[in-house]
Amino acid sequence: MSTAIDITDLHVTIGGSHILQGVSLQVASGEVVALLGRNGVGKTTTLRALMGLVPRSGAVRVGDQDVTRWPPHRIARLGVAYVPEDRDVFSALTVGENLRLAEQVAAPNYDGVYELFPELRQRTRQRAGTLSGGQQQMVAVARALLNEWPVLVVDEPSKGLAPRLVSELTDVLARVSATTTMLVVEQNLAVVRRLAQRVVVLDHGVVVHLGPVADLEDAGLMRQLLGVSA
Amino acid sequence: MSARRGSLVLGGVLVALLALVPLAGWHIPWVLPSTVNVLNATGTLEVLALCFIFAGVALGYDVLFGYTGLLSLGPVTFFGTGVYVFDIALTRWGWSLAAALAATLVVTLVLALVLGAIALRVGGIAFAMVTLAFAQAFYYLVEDNPHNLTGGDTGLALASSRLPGLLSGAVSNTRSLYWLALVYLVLVGAVVRVVLNSATGRVLVAVRENEQRVEVLGLRPFGFKLVAFTLSSLVAAGGGIVYILLIGTAVPSAVASITLTLSILVMVVLGGPGSAWGPVVGAFVYVYLQQYLLKVAAEPSFASLPAVARVPLSQPQFLLGALFVLFVLFVPGGFAGAVARARARRASRRPAAPAIRGDT
Amino acid sequence: MTVLADLTFSAVALSAVYFLAASGLSLIYGLMDVLNFAHGLFMTLGAYAAWDLTTHLTSTLSAPLNFAVGVVAAILAGAVVAGLTELWLIRPLYGRPISQILVTIGLDLAAVGLLLGGFGSNSLSMPVPLWLFEATHWGSLNLPNADFVALIAGVVVLVGLEWFLRRTRYGIIIRAGVENRDMVRALGVDVGRAFTLVFVLGGAMAGLAGLLNSVVFSGDLVSPLQGDGLLIFAFIVVVIGGLGSIRGSAVAALLVGVVQDFSNYYLGTHPGMAEIGNLSVVLLLAVVLEWRPRGLFGGTL
Numbered sequence: 001m002s003t004a005i006d007i008t009d010l011h012v013t014i015g016g017s018h019i020l021q022g023v024s025l026q027v028a029s030g031e032v033v034a035l036l037g038r039n040g041v042g043k044t045t046t047l048r049a050l051m052g053l054v055p056r057s058g059a060v061r062v063g064d065q066d067v068t069r070w071p072p073h074r075i076a077r078l079g080v081a082y083v084p085e086d087r088d089v090f091s092a093l094t095v096g097e098n099l100r101l102a103e104q105v106a107a108p109n110y111d112g113v114y115e116l117f118p119e120l121r122q123r124t125r126q127r128a129g130t131l132s133g134g135q136q137q138m139v140a141v142a143r144a145l146l147n148e149w150p151v152l153v154v155d156e157p158s159k160g161l162a163p164r165l166v167s168e169l170t171d172v173l174a175r176v177s178a179t180t181t182m183l184v185v186e187q188n189l190a191v192v193r194r195l196a197q198r199v200v201v202l203d204h205g206v207v208v209h210l211g212p213v214a215d216l217e218d219a220g221l222m223r224q225l226l227g228v229s230a
Numbered sequence: 231m232s233a234r235r236g237s238l239v240l241g242g243v244l245v246a247l248l249a250l251v252p253l254a255g256w257h258i259p260w261v262l263p264s265t266v267n268v269l270n271a272t273g274t275l276e277v278l279a280l281c282f283i284f285a286g287v288a289l290g291y292d293v294l295f296g297y298t299g300l301l302s303l304g305p306v307t308f309f310g311t312g313v314y315v316f317d318i319a320l321t322r323w324g325w326s327l328a329a330a331l332a333a334t335l336v337v338t339l340v341l342a343l344v345l346g347a348i349a350l351r352v353g354g355i356a357f358a359m360v361t362l363a364f365a366q367a368f369y370y371l372v373e374d375n376p377h378n379l380t381g382g383d384t385g386l387a388l389a390s391s392r393l394p395g396l397l398s399g400a401v402s403n404t405r406s407l408y409w410l411a412l413v414y415l416v417l418v419g420a421v422v423r424v425v426l427n428s429a430t431g432r433v434l435v436a437v438r439e440n441e442q443r444v445e446v447l448g449l450r451p452f453g454f455k456l457v458a459f460t461l462s463s464l465v466a467a468g469g470g471i472v473y474i475l476l477i478g479t480a481v482p483s484a485v486a487s488i489t490l491t492l493s494i495l496v497m498v499v500l501g502g503p504g505s506a507w508g509p510v511v512g513a514f515v516y517v518y519l520q521q522y523l524l525k526v527a528a529e530p531s532f533a534s535l536p537a538v539a540r541v542p543l544s545q546p547q548f549l550l551g552a553l554f555v556l557f558v559l560f561v562p563g564g565f566a567g568a569v570a571r572a573r574a575r576r577a578s579r580r581p582a583a584p585a586i587r588g589d590t
Numbered sequence: 591m592t593v594l595a596d597l598t599f600s601a602v603a604l605s606a607v608y609f610l611a612a613s614g615l616s617l618i619y620g621l622m623d624v625l626n627f628a629h630g631l632f633m634t635l636g637a638y639a640a641w642d643l644t645t646h647l648t649s650t651l652s653a654p655l656n657f658a659v660g661v662v663a664a665i666l667a668g669a670v671v672a673g674l675t676e677l678w679l680i681r682p683l684y685g686r687p688i689s690q691i692l693v694t695i696g697l698d699l700a701a702v703g704l705l706l707g708g709f710g711s712n713s714l715s716m717p718v719p720l721w722l723f724e725a726t727h728w729g730s731l732n733l734p735n736a737d738f739v740a741l742i743a744g745v746v747v748l749v750g751l752e753w754f755l756r757r758t759r760y761g762i763i764i765r766a767g768v769e770n771r772d773m774v775r776a777l778g779v780d781v782g783r784a785f786t787l788v789f790v791l792g793g794a795m796a797g798l799a800g801l802l803n804s805v806v807f808s809g810d811l812v813s814p815l816q817g818d819g820l821l822i823f824a825f826i827v828v829v830i831g832g833l834g835s836i837r838g839s840a841v842a843a844l845l846v847g848v849v850q851d852f853s854n855y856y857l858g859t860h861p862g863m864a865e866i867g868n869l870s871v872v873l874l875l876a877v878v879l880e881w882r883p884r885g886l887f888g889g890t891l
Contacts (some may be wrong), residue, residue, distance in 0.1 A: 015440050041756050051776050076778035088773055090766045104778040143777065274806035301688060348876065352883050358691075359829045360879060366822055367872040377862060488822070492695055495814050499692055541707040547705060551700025558693045559682060 003061070004029045004151055004181040005050065010058040012042075012049050019045045020206040022058070029150075032182040034192040034213070037202035040226055043185040044085050046202065047155050050183070051075055051082050062151065077104060078151075081144035085155035085185075087136040091129025095120055095139055098128050102143040110150055112170050113142045114201050134165040141169065145176060152176065154184040170194050201225045245275055251278065253406040263521040265528070275408045279476050281517045282411035283469045286418035288497045288509035290465025292424055295495070297431070298458040299438030301354075304361030305494050307345070307368045308463040310486035311338050311471025314372060314386070317480050318379050321389040330392075334471060335464075342463035346456050362488070385481035388474055397475055407476045412444070415473045415510075418465050423460060423506070434458050467588030496554050502566025506542045509563050519553075520546040594732045595767060597823020597855055598848070603737035605847030606744025610799035611824035612749060612831070612839045614672075618769035621781075621788050623687045628675055628694040630821030631701050632668040636797025637804045637812040638705065639667030641716045643868025653719040660716070661801060669790045674845020677787035681782070698818065705814035713811035722805060736806040743802060747795060748840055755836065760787055768834045817837050823850075826871055831885055832879045839885030849874050 005027040012020040020042045025031045035043050049056040052072040053084070060068045067075045076082065089098050099113070114121045117138045123131070128139055135228050137157065144152060159167040159175065170191050173182070177195055192199065193213060201209035209225055216222060256269045264273025291305045316338045319330035349360040351404050355446065375382030390398035396406045437446050437451045444451050450567025474480055482491070493516065523546040526532065542548050561568055594867045612635060618626050640660035679697060683689045722736045725845030755761035763784045767774045774781050796817075803820055804812045827846050854867035878886065 031703045053772050071780075072775035073778050076776055082776045084773060084776070088770065090769050090773070091770055093762065093766055097766075100759070101762050101766050101774065103776045103781065147778075208844060218685065301691070348880070352879060354882065355619070355833070356625070356829065356879070358625065359825055360875070362822070363826060363829075363872045363875045367869055370868045370872070374865040374869075407843040415599050488818075492699065495692070495695065496699075543702060545703040548700050548703030551696050551698070551703055554696035555679065555693055555700060558689050558696060559679070562689070 002029045002063075003027070003163060004031070004063060005183060006059075006061040007046070007050065008061075010046065010049055010056060010060065010092070012045050012052060012054050013058050014045070019205055020049065020056075022206055023202065023205065024046060025200050025210070027181055028144050030069050031198065032177050032184065032196045033198045034142055034196035035183065035185045035200050036187075036192070036226060041202045042205045043202055044155055046187060047183070050153060051080065059104065079147075079149040080153060081147065081149045083144045083152070083154040083157065087133060087140045089128040089131075089136050089139045089143070091128065092132050093130070094125050094127055096124035098139050098143055099124075105147045108146045109148050112148070115147055116175070117142055117146070119130065134161050134169075137161060137165070137169065141172065149180075151181045152181075153202070154182065154186075156185050156187060158186060158188045159212040165214050166191065167178045188223075192216065212215060234263065241419075245412065248278070249409065251275070252408055257538075263518055263525055265525060270441055272404045275404045276476065277521045278515065279404070279408045279411035280473075280521075281471050281514045282408075283476070284517055285495075285510040285513035286415045286472075286495070287466050287495055288468035288501070288513045289422050290462040290469070291419050291494050292462075292498050292503055292509045293426070293434070293465075294458050296461040296505070296509070297426060298434045298455060300455060300458070301358045302349075302361045302459070302462075303350075303358045303488070303491055303495075304345075304365035305466050306486055306488065306491040307361075307365045308338055308342060308466035309470040309473070310368055310372065311341055312467030313474045313480045313485045314470075315381055315467075316471045317386050317388050317474050320392050321386060322379055324389075324392060327393060331471070334467060338464055340466040342460040343456070344536040346459035346463070350452055350455050350459065350534055362491075365486075365488065365491060368483060369488070372480075372482045374485050380482075380559075381480070383482065384400075385479045387479045388462060390406065390478075393475075407472075411472050411476065414468060416470070419510075421461075422465070426559075430457060432455065433486065463502060494500060496550060499562075500554065500564050502564035502568075505563075505566030505570075508564050508566030515565075516550065519550060523549060592732075595731055599731075599733050600737055600846065601851035603734075603740040603847075604851060605843040606740045606800050607799050607806065607820070608823055608827050608847055609744050609840050609843035610747055610795045610802065612819055612827035612843055613747070613836055614788070614795045615824055616828045616831065616834055616836065616839045617764065617788045618792050619828065621764055622680070622690075622692070622773070622785055624680060624690045625693065625790070625825075626694050627821070628672075628697045628701075629824065630817035630819075631698045632672050632793045632796035632817070633803065633820055634702065634705065634799030634812075634814060634817030635671055636668040636800035637716075637752060637816060638709070639797070640664040640801045640804075641714055641812045643718050645714075648871070649717060651719075651759045654721075656717060657722075661798065663792045664797040664801035666797070668800070669794035671791020673786055673790040675793075676786045680789070681787070684782075692699055695887060701816050702818065705838075706819070709814060711814060713808070713813040716810045716812055717809045722777065729857050740802050742804045743798060747798070748836075751836055755792075755867075760784060763830035764788060791836070823871065826875050829885055830875055832888035833885065835885070835887035838885055841886060846871050848876065 003026050008024050009019070010023040011199060012014065023042070023046055025033070027208050030114065035046060037043050045054060050060055052067065052070055052075045056068070058068070059066065062075060062078050062080060065078060067078065090101070093101070117134065120138055120142055123135070128136060130223045131139065154173070157169055166188065173195055181196065193216060196213045198214060199211060200207055203225065209213055231295060252270050252275055254269050257267055258269055258488045259267045262269065262274050263277045265270050270276070287305065287309060294300050294302050312334055314336040316330050319325040319333045325333065343363050349357055349364065352360060372380040373382055380386055396403060397410070433444060433449060433454045437454055441451050470485065473485065497512040498509045499512070500515055501510065502508025523543070527544040535543070557564060563570065600757050613628065615626055618624055623784055640663045643663045644656050644660040651659065675697060679693045680690055683693060688791050696730050722739065725732045725734045726738070753764055763774060763779055763781070767781055767784055771781055799820065803816060804810060808816065823846060827839055827842045830845065831842030850867040850871050853870040857866045882888065
């Protein structure tokens with residue numbers, strides 16, 4: 001099995017704080033890996049560094065390309081779709097404009113996206129800033145699925161959503177994972193269990209645990225790593 | 231510790247040498263900015279005195295820009311306040327020297343606190359814009375010549391009758407004005423050093439690096455920024471006072487226009503923002519080049535040059551602007567940054583990253 | 591009543607020029623965080639390009655045609671110089687906003703110095719159709735034709751800009767970039783091209799503003815410092831309107847134009863108050879910022 005994402009000894013320093021201190025992790029093609037850890041340990045920064053959105057050192061490879069020095073738009077065009085944290089949609093743009101902005105291939109799959117999120121079809125002319133939190137998250141995920149890219153990077157899809165929406169969204173991501181490599185940051189362990197095959201746990205900017213998703217059932221280990229009971 | 235003592239000794243020697251310049255009647259062809267090629271000629275001393283004045287103003291401005299990380303576009307407001315309040319008090323109202331000095335100090339202090347408190351409500355670019363707007367308001371005000379106080383466009387000449395003989399504008403007094411300007415620069419250098427080496431100075435740098443972290447420590451950045459703003463304003467006003475004593479006439483386009491603000495900014499960036507001596511070097515280079523280029527353009531042979539060479543060379547503003555662009559592009563951190571990099575290279579350590587802090 | 595109407599009309603014409611100057615600045619700032627001091631230069635160069643062509647190359651054409659050549663020249667000069675500025679000076683300094691501001695300051699100083707050396711500091715007169723200096727009479731109203739030209743230019747640009755920003759892909763990229771540049775990049779869009787584009791657009795509008803400023807408000811004169819004078823007011827308009835907002839710029843331009851013209855007319859004749867119009871504009875800025883630190887329309891396009 002080939003490697004889709006290969007991060008080696010990743011360091012990030014922002015505003016004088018050494019946030020990532022040598023993170024290494026791999027995601028194989030077709031695999032779903034969940035990135036776990038307490039708040040503020042560097043999960044979001046890892047994803048942003050992968051996308052080229054923060055200055056970084058170390059090595060980042062996507063497929064067979066070394067993208068460490070690439071700008072974000074070239075990394076994305078390799079086929080890496082990104083759903084940022086806090087359902088970061090363009091609030092001044094309409095839903096339709098948000099999707100149009102994301103078009104990068106000749107035939108974007110609008111039908112597929114609207115099939116997954118029928119609600120968005122009626123709302124294409126509505127300003128994204130006036131949507132509910134759940135609808136905004138749908139726009140953010142739809143934007144990432146439009147080009148049917150092989151790799152999907154998702155930052156806390158369930159954060160702040162009502163339980164019903166979380167399960168709807170998890171269903172969608174589960175369907176997508178059948179054909180897509182995924183690296184997902186998630187605090188909701190039920191979501192992680194449904195999606196991921198492997199987990200990577202970060203603490204204070206370094207990887208402290210790598211293992212199969214079954215490790216979540218080791219309550220003692222999880223309490224030690226995440227400070228929660230699984 | 232010894233490095234600091236070393237630079238203090240070096241600075242002391244330099245100041246002593248500069249203090250002796252008015253006594254040295256050496257003939258030096260070509261390099262001097264005045265038309266007479268004698269070191270202690272009036273023209274040369276005047277240009278050097280201008281260098282001292284703007285070096286002081288640039289040092290004060292750098293407390294705000296280089297150390298605290300605030301891009302103000304309004305230092306000219308306070309330089310102009312120093313010039314005009316002092317000039318008006320002496321010339322229009324006939325006050326004594328001491329009264330005029332006190333009035334200038336009080337007006338500057340109040341103005342700096344009030345305008346600073348308003349402008350510092352916003353940060354970043356908005357702060358630059360607000361300070362620029364205040365500076366323009368000041369410019370319009372002095373141009374308007376309210377109650378016939380400022381003389382408007384024609385300017386306001388300083389009446390020297392209330393000044394002690396040594397400082398009155400006569401040409402023979404250029405020497406004492408030269409020393410006065412040197413004293414001003416040394417004084418500013420000392421005050422700025424003391425403040426920056428104090429606990430307050432360390433908080434200012436912390437504000438530049440990360441304002442939130444300062445707040446987390448329970449300190450209010452606003453108060454510290456206001457201190458930096460006020461200090462740099464007082465320094466600028468002091469420079470204005472020495473300037474009007476030296477030059478003798480206040481004209482809005484020279485002492486209150488945005489051109490002067492930009493000049494000060496150019497001096498600091500050429501020399502190296504946030505460094506102990508960078509702004510001084512920047513001011514010397516700027517003032518000297520400006521005056522020297524004017525001298526070159528006035529040479530009789532200059533008119534015979536082809537237009538391609540004559541037009542750019544006749545405009546100090548063009549050459550200084552172009553130099554400035556080159557420095558911003560290729561010499562981050564100005565002279566001080568270049569020296570720091572050269573030293574780091576010699577010590578074969580990784581190059582330090584001075585440039586303009588907070589410029590990311 | 592007629593005085594009021596005449597005054598309002600000329601204030602709106604002034605606002606149109608402010609809008610042309612400010613909207614480009616606002617887009618550039620909104621998208622790139624660059625406070626572009628060279629915008630004054632783009633205006634001045636627009637006026638000089640028009641002056642040079644209309645007095646030398648095409649002076650034998652009929653007056654209206656010659657003026658049309660001037661308008662095109664002004665727009666092209668502004669656009670080309672602005673585009674090159676972005677590519678050669680701004681692009682190498684991406685990620686260093688303060689250096690970007692400084693480099694535009696240096697460019698403005700250097701280029702204006704060159705203009706002063708080449709053309710002298712005196713104003714030069716440009717050939718324009720005499721029709722521009724006549725007025726159209728509507729009942730008791732006397733509306734100067736030059737003001738009409740400025741007003742029409744302002745409205746055409748406002749409508750065109752709104753269309754561009756809402757209907758084209760690059761317009762959407764620019765609006766999205768003003769909100770969150772990084773996220774646009776992460777969607778696979780090369781924002782760098784949009785950067786060059788806003789400079790070209792802003793430069794084109796600035797060139798036109800410079801020419802109109804000469805024709806409408808300076809009695810057909812061009813001078814090396816005209817753009818820098820206009821720039822200060824354009825900055826004020828941008829800050830009042832909200833950095834990055836086109837509608838904000840339009841509303842703020844109206845506000846500034848009206849305040850300036852009215853206070854000049856009613857107060858400016860008193861002794862020692864010749865600059866009252868300019869002073870009131872600065873006062874207006876202070877009031878707006880105290881009330882809304884992010885400007886009237888801060889943060890939306």
